[in-house]
Amino acid sequence: xxxxxxxxxxxxxxxxxxxxxxxxxxxxxxxxxxxxxxxxxxxxxxxxxxxxxxxxxxxxxxxxxxxxxxxxxxxxxxxxxxxxxxxxxxxxxxxxxxxxxxxxxxxxxxxxxxxxxxxxxxxxxxxx
Amino acid sequence: xxxxxxxxxxxxxxxxxxxxxxxxxxxxxxxxxxxxxxxxxxxxxxxxxxxxxxxxxxxxxxxxxxxxxxxxxxxxxxxxxxxxxxxxxxxxxxxxxxxxxxxxxxxxxxxxxxxxxxxxxxxxxxxxxxx
Numbered sequence: 001x002x003x004x005x006x007x008x009x010x011x012x013x014x015x016x017x018x019x020x021x022x023x024x025x026x027x028x029x030x031x032x033x034x035x036x037x038x039x040x041x042x043x044x045x046x047x048x049x050x051x052x053x054x055x056x057x058x059x060x061x062x063x064x065x066x067x068x069x070x071x072x073x074x075x076x077x078x079x080x081x082x083x084x085x086x087x088x089x090x091x092x093x094x095x096x097x098x099x100x101x102x103x104x105x106x107x108x109x110x111x112x113x114x115x116x117x118x119x120x121x122x123x124x125x126x127x128x
Numbered sequence: 129x130x131x132x133x134x135x136x137x138x139x140x141x142x143x144x145x146x147x148x149x150x151x152x153x154x155x156x157x158x159x160x161x162x163x164x165x166x167x168x169x170x171x172x173x174x175x176x177x178x179x180x181x182x183x184x185x186x187x188x189x190x191x192x193x194x195x196x197x198x199x200x201x202x203x204x205x206x207x208x209x210x211x212x213x214x215x216x217x218x219x220x221x222x223x224x225x226x227x228x229x230x231x232x233x234x235x236x237x238x239x240x241x242x243x244x245x246x247x248x249x250x251x252x253x254x255x256x257x258x259x
Contacts, residue, residue, distance in 0.1 A: 031231060061200075
């Protein structure tokens, strides 16, 4: 039973979570990818999280990460508020549908979908 | 026409985000550059705003399904600014191409691990829909 619903709050567990957060911040800063690309696989492969718990927890962490980064970019005037808010409407519709669909597919299928996303990202990075 | 394509791409980004637990920036950024003529920095910054809103909506939905570990999420999120600093230091020490190839290798490694896991039988207790 690898699916960990609650991690023991051991010191080692906290240290590993700190490393996940640091890695997520570093990769999102370096490559402009959301931290989720790093958070989800690490929670699944390293912490033994089930796929649904990993993706839900990742989304909650991303709220914080992206809010800090967006605020930073907002100070420099790089955020187009109108277009961002406008496009957020269909995007929120998508995410509500996506999470609903996700509850109906097997957890293993989510791992396979995520592997596909990682391959797409790898190809984008390799092809100049 | 461009507006319609932007709306569809944004919806697809949200869908991917909800399915696999990422922010959706992988599709938001192209939607903003291609269809709305933003430059790369503006698009990435505006995408971050969208990610906040989308991830919040997704996290609330997942929380209602019982799929969020708030404590772990808060720890990961709170430590990420440290990572940004680490990233800036690393970016100044290592050539960009080497970084891209390193992360591509890491992404492929994790993909292989996830595929191996994905092809194993599900270890969960039987559910009504289990085959």
